[in-house]
Amino acid sequence: MNIAFQQGIEIIERLEENGHEAYFVGGSVRDTLMDRAIGDIDIATSATPEEIQAIFPKTVDVGAEHGTIIVITTEQESYEVTTFRTDGNYTDNRHPDEVIFVKSLEEDLKRRDFTMNAIAMNKHGKIIDPFDGEKDINRQVIRTVGKAKDRFREDALRMLRAVRFASQLSFSLEAETFLGIQADNALLENVSIERKTIEMEKLILGQGVKFGLELLVATGLHSFLPLLDGKKEQLLKLGDVPLYRLNNRSPVWTVLAYGLKIDKAEVEDFLVSWKLPKKIVKSVAENLLLMDKIQHQDWQSEFVYRAGLERSLEAHQVMVVLGLDEDTSKKKIYELFENLPIYSLKDIVFDGHDLMELAGGKRGKWISEILSDMEMALIYEETKNERAALKEWVYNWLQKYDRDY
Numbered sequence: 298m299n300i301a302f303q304q305g306i307e308i309i310e311r312l313e314e315n316g317h318e319a320y321f322v323g324g325s326v327r328d329t330l331m332d333r334a335i336g337d338i339d340i341a342t343s344a345t346p347e348e349i350q351a352i353f354p355k356t357v358d359v360g361a362e363h364g365t366i367i368v369i370t371t372e373q374e375s376y377e378v379t380t381f382r383t384d385g386n387y388t389d390n391r392h393p394d395e396v397i398f399v400k401s402l403e404e405d406l407k408r409r410d411f412t413m414n415a416i417a418m419n420k421h422g423k424i425i426d427p428f429d430g431e432k433d434i435n436r437q438v439i440r441t442v443g444k445a446k447d448r449f450r451e452d453a454l455r456m457l458r459a460v461r462f463a464s465q466l467s468f469s470l471e472a473e474t475f476l477g478i479q480a481d482n483a484l485l486e487n488v489s490i491e492r493k494t495i496e497m498e499k500l501i502l503g504q505g506v507k508f509g510l511e512l513l514v515a516t517g518l519h520s521f522l523p524l525l526d527g528k529k530e531q532l533l534k535l536g537d538v539p540l541y542r543l544n545n546r547s548p549v550w551t552v553l554a555y556g557l558k559i560d561k562a563e564v565e566d567f568l569v570s571w572k573l574p575k576k577i578v579k580s581v582a583e584n585l586l587l588m589d590k591i592q593h594q595d596w597q598s599e600f601v602y603r604a605g606l607e608r609s610l611e612a613h614q615v616m617v618v619l620g621l622d623e624d625t626s627k628k629k630i631y632e633l634f635e636n637l638p639i640y641s642l643k644d645i646v647f648d649g650h651d652l653m654e655l656a657g658g659k660r661g662k663w664i665s666e667i668l669s670d671m672e673m674a675l676i677y678e679e680t681k682n683e684r685a686a687l688k689e690w691v692y693n694w695l696q697k698y699d700r701d702y
């Protein structure tokens with residue numbers, strides 16, 4: 298069994314020693330069966346939250362009313378341990394009105410979204426799979442546990458999860474599951490934007506993003522995502538871009554804003570409607586501006602200087618992924634950055650005091666004007682960052698602009 302499960306096994310053993318049942322469940326079991334890297338390890342148990350807390354010395358109550366307790370191991374790893382449960386009635390297509398703890402694993406598995414996510418594994422690696430999830434994994438099919446309609450009405454987020462999994466795993470949707478989403482796609486309105494954003498990012502980064510975006514459109518789910526209604530063609534076109542090569546949130550949203558042809562003036566509204574943090578909104582705006590500059594003007598030294606190395610590399614990565622810039626290599630951006638004569642105004646060996654001295658102590662707006670021109674003259678290598686050369690450059694400037702200062 299995967300080494301990551303080792304400490305989880307110890308948790309399961311402790312629970313069993315205390316007379317409870319316990320199993321690995323959810324994504325970690327699914328990913329193990331698919332030989333994929335596993336994420337969080339979840340454990341389901343017959344022990345109640347109070348019993349879990351009494352057994353383990355270090356726990357965090359993250360939602361005892363839903364049956365979930367985080368157990369922290371001696372190695373400071375944390376595991377979500379959840380009491381076998383079934384859900385009461387879902388009143389808002391998202392949250393059950395009550396959680397009912399149950400005694401059997403099967404009942405717990407029955408409330409889960411897809412067959413591939415409803416497989417349990419005991420501490421010896423034995424699989425408990427009442428809904429044939431493993432068979433669906435082998436067939437590469439996403440299928441709801443029980444009736445699609447029921448599962449999606451219970452929790453509408455699951456519709457977007459289905460499409461996101463299809464993108465990540467390159468799996469198809471079983472017919473009833475697909476039709477169930479198509480029929481109830483409008484229920485996605487009831488899901489919080491934060492959850493939609495998380496799913497959308499995972500979808501975009503999936504290896505099968507082309508298929509994922511096709512499904513998003515075919516199910517009609519895109520119409521219930523912020524500002525994507527009416528963007529069918531653009532979404533499908535984005536499927537041809539190797540989006541999985543992106544590695545961060547701001548490049549993902551830069552590509553989306555660009556690829557969906559969001560009007561420049563509306564980019565901020567678009568990003569805010571997805572409730573992205575201010576930092577990302579700012580980075581995307583900077584990336585788009587840089588991309589524009591790189592495409593339309595030859596001022597590469599200036600953009601590397603103004604934007605800094607990290608931002609320039611990110612904008613460049615986005616352009617490469619979008620197929621907009623095949624010529625500028627990453628190496629070239631590093632080179633441009635390394636060869637910059639200055640990195641900020643502070644690096645100029647001639648400052649405002651020197652200028653005033655030159656002008657017999659006269660202050661004025663001309664000082665900042667000349668410094669900003671001097672900055673660019675250095676970036677464009679029109680002069681050298683040496684006092685004598687800069688002094689001469691200043692005289693020329695004054696002459697050129699016919700200034701007395």
Ligand SMILES: Nc1ccn([C@@H]2O[C@H](COP(=O)(O)OP(=O)(O)OP(=O)(O)O)[C@@H](O)[C@H]2O)c(=O)n1
Pocket residue numbers: 322323324325336337339408409410411414415452454455458
């Ligand atoms: N809307 C949801 C969310 C989750 N689950 C169940 O809870 C498990 C854990 O959910 P989560 O950690 O959100 O997702 P994973 O399936 O683990 O996948 P990933 O980590 O890739 O998001 C899922 O496998 C599934 O059994 C569910 O039935 N319905």
